[in-house]
Amino acid sequence: MEQSWETVVGLEVHVQLNTATKQFCGDANIFGEDPNLHTSSISLAHPGTLPNINQTSIQSAIKLALAIGAEINYENRFDRKHYFYADLPKGYQITQDNLPICVGGSLELDSGKKIRFHHVHMEEDAGKSIHHLDDKASFIDLNRAGVPLLELVTEPDFRSGDEVLEFISKLQQIVRYLNISDGNMEQGSLRCDCNVSVMPVGSDTYGERCEIKNMNSKKFAKQAVEYESKRQIRAIANGEKITMQTLHFDPSNGTTTPTRDKETAHDYRYLPDPDLPPILITEDLVSELKTKMPLMPEALKAQLMVEHKLSSEQAYIIASSLDSSTYFFEILKSHKKPKPLANFFINTLIPYAKANEIEISAINVAPNNWSEYLSLIETEKVNRKDASDKLFPEMLSKPSVKPLQLAEGLDIIQSNNPNINDQIISEVLAAFPEEVKKYKGGKKALVGFFIGEAMKKAQGKANPKTLKSDLIKALSS
């Protein structure tokens, strides 16, 4: 019988924190600036300088620890990890080897399966090397040197590329909810290394693992894991032995290839950094941060379903980002009808924000104006189509004007005045006497024709529902 195999994956995820400054000095932490604008004697590793820890980065680490239910090390410390590379001015990276900020914790997938964390530690990013600008030289930009990172190391709990993809999405949500990172993989604020091995189904011994470095997209991470596990299974079937190696994933052809290693043998010579006293976290700080924790996406989703009776799908979409859920609750304050509001979010607001690549919070319309907009639809003053085709864009372009006023300006207010219906109906019936005769003779299908003509005359000013019922009444009399 053919052997079946199981994929085993563990992740190392680097999360770049959105602090104002770097981990150990006051250089600004900004992405996408011109090269070398944000350096100092500390980030350049000038002799005699001392690192000084950023208090916000410690708070961010504690917030993450609380969100994943990790155990905080109230005394933790920094170590030096030595290696030579041109974008690492000190010749070592400050990281946490022996006593990380927290250990354990987990994150639950939709299936209910828990992915466990081994630990989370604080460290600093390296600078950026640019190799393609010159034939003989590599260029170094140190804006990123010293930017605070959290490295999250999971247990080898993943069994498929899909689980990896879902986990990364959930992690992005969490860091965004906590507002500790933008979680943007394309810009490198969230990157991950995937450790992949395979073992026979039912075995409890992991195979030799290979590490795929620096995935900058969750879809690529999934593809890379899937490709690599197939490669290993094929290799084993061919009688080859899997050896531990570092791989690079090429998205253009979906394959992994061994990287040319920077160093023949890694010998990082970790030692406690004597320049940085131990980080002593107080119970007070942790309880203060606890009180400031936002509701996490899963809890928020539950609240939307239980308290506001949204469907699981609606709740999932609204809770998917802190941005959309915050705005949702803002509007809900003045418009206490969660279901129509959720529909408006899902069918109109979120697609609009996506199409324009903006955050929902960047939509410059006051929440109570959306509330008025929804009321206009619910009271049938404006029909649904006119609202989304005409009033919605008008509100976006004139955010300071009240929706009712805009609707009047657009001439899309429907009248519930029966006189208007009567007037339109008598005009239509008078214009098409032949059709009226046919209708009365039994050709009932003509009703659609009359309604069409009446709607044309009404130009959106009549309420289609009452117009239709009044018309049928008039034809039957």
Place this chain on the structure above:
Amino acid sequence: MEINEELILKLEKLSRLNLSQEDRTVIKDDLKSILNMIDKLQEVDTENVEPLIYLNQEKYEWRPDEVSNELPRRDALKNAPAANEEYFSVPKVLNI
């Protein structure tokens, strides 16, 4: 620990140094005498003594997250052995 040729070569590699054969002989002797001293220190009984990692155990003030002390780019690049207007320049690391 034995200080042999192999160890010296490894240390050279890790510290990016290229030593002459003469230097190696000198360094070998230096390292031996350093390790002898360490061996001497090891004789002290430290069974119930907490390791001392930090000389200064005072509570340490964390830095507020505010931008400070940045260098103008020109100054940052000034002392580099090689640089252009924008970047530090180093011998080519990767050919791509």
